[in-house]
Amino acid sequence: xxxxxxxxxxxxxxxxxxxxxxxxxxxxxxxxxxxxxxxxxxxxxxxxxxxxxxxxxxxxxxxxxxxxxxxxxxxxxxxxxxxxxxxxxxxxxxxxxxxxxxxxxxxxxxxxxxxxxxxxxxxxxxxxxxxxxxxxxxxxxxxxxxxxxxxxxxxxxxxxxxxxxxxxxxxxxxxxxxxxxxxxxxxxxxxxxxxxxxxxxxxxxxxxxxxxxxxxxxxxxxxxxxxxxxxxxxxxxxxxxxxxxxxxxxxxxxxxxxxxxxxxxxxxxxx
Numbered sequence: 299x300x301x302x303x304x305x306x307x308x309x310x311x312x313x314x315x316x317x318x319x320x321x322x323x324x325x326x327x328x329x330x331x332x333x334x335x336x337x338x339x340x341x342x343x344x345x346x347x348x349x350x351x352x353x354x355x356x357x358x359x360x361x362x363x364x365x366x367x368x369x370x371x372x373x374x375x376x377x378x379x380x381x382x383x384x385x386x387x388x389x390x391x392x393x394x395x396x397x398x399x400x401x402x403x404x405x406x407x408x409x410x411x412x413x414x415x416x417x418x419x420x421x422x423x424x425x426x427x428x429x430x431x432x433x434x435x436x437x438x439x440x441x442x443x444x445x446x447x448x449x450x451x452x453x454x455x456x457x458x459x460x461x462x463x464x465x466x467x468x469x470x471x472x473x474x475x476x477x478x479x480x481x482x483x484x485x486x487x488x489x490x491x492x493x494x495x496x497x498x499x500x501x502x503x504x505x506x507x508x509x510x511x512x513x514x515x516x517x518x519x520x521x522x523x524x525x526x527x528x529x530x531x532x533x534x535x536x537x538x539x540x541x542x543x544x545x546x547x548x549x550x551x552x553x554x555x556x557x558x559x560x561x562x563x564x565x566x567x568x569x
Contacts, residue, residue, distance in 0.1 A: 299398045300351040301344045301507065302450065303378075304441050307333050307358040307368055308406035308416040309457030311478035311495035314487050316416065321364030330368050332492055333358070333404055336456065336478075338375040339496035340403050343503025345377050352378035353392045357441075358404070385567060386420075387440060390559070393448035399507060400445045403499065405457040407464050408436025413481040414460040426527040426549075430558070431518050438465050440524075442516035443558040451515045454506040456499050458487060472513040474506035524553045524561055540564055 307319045310332045318329035337354055344352050354374075359365045367382045374380055381389050407414025409426060419425050419436050428435055430443055438461065442452045454474045455465040462475035476498045479489035490498065506512075528534055531548040538545060542564045543553045555561030 299347070299349045299507065300392060300396065301349040301353070302392045302397045302400045302445070303337065303340055303344070303352065303354040304357050304400065304402050304405075305333065305337050305340075305354060305369070306402075306404040306406060306437070307360070308418075309404040309461055309478070310336055311489045312492060314415055314485055314489075319358065319360060319368075319416070321360035321362050321368075326360065326364070330370050331373075333368055334370045334373045335492055335496050336403055336499055337369060338373070339499040340401055340454075340456070340503050341375040341378045343500040344401070344507060346500070346504045347507035349507065351392075353381065354378055355381040355384070355389055357386055357437075359386060387444055387562065387566060390444065390448070393445060393450055397445070397448065397450040399453045399512060400441070400450050401503060401506075402438055402441065402452060402455040402457070402465070405438050405455050405461045405465070406436075407458065407460040407481075408434070408439075411436075411460045411464070411481075413458075413483075414464075415458045415479065415481040415484065415487045417460070417481075417484060421529075424529050424533045426529055428527070429523075429525045431523055433468070433518065435468065436461075436464060439468055439516070440562075442469060443518060443522075444562060446516040446518075447557045447559040449515050449517075451512045453512045454503055456495075456502070469513040469516060472511055474502050476502045518558065520556050522555055522558050522561055524558070524565060526551050526553075537565070 553565035
């Protein structure tokens with residue numbers, strides 16, 4: 299069984315502020331330790347369920363030289379491989395080879411979610427909202443659509459209550475969730491302690507992968523559109539001239555393709 303783990307930082311238990319997730323800030327090292335611990339718990343859970351290949355992708359853009367390199371290498375669990383420093387949602391080799399299941403750890407809610415801790419979609423400064431066809435989605439929806447292109451289901455999510463609700467509404471009740479905190483506002487939460495959050499993740503990952511009663515892969519009807527509402531008109535200029543991408547308004551861009559990966563490959567940066 300090949301398992302792919304996508305990990306972000308904002309949904310990790312004990313994290314509530316930008317200083318914990320921003321490279322170079324005093325609290326960032328605390329955030330790295332908490333994130334690495336939850337990832338290790340997910341890896342242990344996958345190993346207990348019999349996974350023979352586990353690939354973890356660091357998906358957190360911490361800024362500067364730390365972007366997509368927040369996991370602490372010397373603390374990582376044995377028995378998995380780890381993708382560090384690769385552009386967000388660009389590494390798909392495990393999906394091309396055939397991935398049985400994908401897991402989301404440290405996921406956060408989409409922009410505008412009242413009880414979503416540090417809620418945002420892709421960029422808190424540049425994006426407001428995103429839709430796949432007519433479905434409003436956050437980052438978890440984008441990741442699910444990429445996986446769905448290759449028939450891989452998202453079977454597990456760990457994050458705050460709002461994120462678990464969001465992913466369940468998108469993928470259905472068969473997705474296994476681990477609520478490690480409850481948002482009390484955008485920058486406050488009632489959180490499990492780190493050890494309890496890790497124990498919950500490990501147990502729920504093992505359960506999700508062992509039962510194999512999984513949601514269907516997320517495959518929006520084709521042809522597919524991704525519509526992004528941007529924060530300001532100047533952000534649209536970055537997408538000018540890209541194949542299959544239309545600047546549809548001062549703050550709106552639309553990408554089209556027969557599959558989600560086809561449009562994402564045209565739309566999203568490669569470096």
